[in-house]
Amino acid sequence: MIDEMRSKQSGSIARTGCAELSNDLIQESTMSIIQVFFIAGRTDEQKERLIGALTDAAVKTIGIDRSDVRVILKDIPNTEYGIAGKTxxxxxxGTGRSPAGS
Structure with a gap:
């Protein structure tokens, strides 16, 4: 069962498959979550810079507080990421960045 609730503050719709979530928690939330999926192989420093840049962009673009921004990075192994029918x-x-056939 999917529930839809409008946020009092932003007018956005929150959807959840968990009917037990309190309406108050959803309606008062201004938190934004940014998810990034990419091929594994970035350094921790690159990830930290990306998190900072995405947070800055969200604050500037949609006018929310930095404390309300969440960034989730998900490394996908290069053997589990397909491009045009190939891994x-x-x-x-991705990791190792070895060209095919070498």
């Missing part, structure tokens, strides 16, 4: 690994993308 990223076979195309030399």
């Amino acid at each position: 990223a690994k076979s195309l030399g993308r």
